[in-house]
Amino acid sequence: MNTSLGRRVAAEAIGTGLLVAVVVGSGIQASELSHDVGVQLLANSLATVFGLGVLILLLGPVSGAHFNPAVTLAAWFGGRRTPEGFPLRDVAAYVPAQIAGAIGGAILADAMFARPLANFSTHDRSASHLWLGEVVATAGLILLIFGLTRVGRAALAPAAVASYIGAAYWFTSSTSFANPAVTIGRAFTDTFAGIAPASVAPFIAAQLLGTALGLAVVTAVYAPNVASARRAIDVPSSEPEPASS
Template identity: 60%
Template sequence: MRMSPPALPRRAAAEFIGTSALVAVIVGSGIRADALSQDTGVRLLANAGASALGLGLLIALIGPLSGAHFNPVVTLSEWWCGRRRGTGHEALAYIGAQLAGAVTGALLAEAMFGRPPGAWATEPRSALHLLLGEAVATAGLVLVVRGLRRIGRPGLAPVAVAGYIGAAIWFTSSGSFANPAATLGRAFSDSFTGIAPASVPAFAAAQLLGMLLGMGLAGVLYGTEGTPDEPNATEPRRTE
């Protein structure tokens, strides 16, 4: 029997903690990779592996509490597609927690490696081909999340979402941030994974465009009408 999800404050706390941990993994592994090798391929491999493993574990751990969105585009796409069941203030609570968590995670990673927290990133990422890559990366992520929901296989989310992100870090020109909250957090780290603050708005816009594209592709592939009792890949479930 399906139980009601935890109260909104607890779910928002789960999103804050999960997003903070995710960004700490992304930024921390980037800082570690910087220290171990100057070879870009080695650094990218280390960062992609750590990011994918960390994301998969966090989805498995926090998914039953909040759905493990950790990402405003996932929250917005889930809210829009299930808007007859959800409310706007829940989506806003999630997004606020994700943004705060991302900044906290980046600052935590910087502090763990003895670096002064709060240094702005200096890596510009505003070229048009990078924005195209970011839109593609985000569209794929949304398609994976929506697709798992529509085929009734939410249990595959830890492996499927993490696997997709690990692959997209390699096959997209942008490195697959695919997450406006993580993009903001990574502006607080002048490291391999950083993004200059001036590039953040364009990246976020590309991610939102990718979200719309991913939702459109999911509609083409799976249709636009959902089944009321269909399992939701990101819907929190209480465990006994």
């Protein structure tokens, strides 16, 4: 990736912030327009699918569109023993930017709907079945991202990743946070999409476990590809090379 670290970090902060603004804002809007929880979740998931797909398409060529410390850590771990891998210096820059962006995105969403700013959530999500849901959601996300890059299909990432997250809203008990930064950001809004601060640490622990599990599956299924560890979601600006190359 030839873009300067400063520009990539800015893209990660802005992308993660806008992602959380989409998640929280659509949750607020849905809860104001309908009292049916199923309709609220449907609206929230659809907005997230479209918003995430656009953000990956827009910012993927700049930073790799991680928007997620789990993806960043997986990219570093996958290439840590090679000079072409994702460097630890970039991890140290990406992760704080993602967290700061996520918090800013939650505050922005609350501001747009005239809600109290940085009001901690009271939505308790402390339950073992929810933690299992986060393990499954995160493992699947890591498998998808690094599986796509290892077979030369990174150009499909905007549609594939957004579709997976939309599906995981419904097939996981936790509604698929699958992102430590987003989890932290959603603790700063006492709305439909919020999570109580006390529930954050177990969710993140489950997400990190899911990250390790996802990487293990990638290693077991796909042949090594150093470039995939460096790029993560790297949407090419031109036609992708054939998988056989």
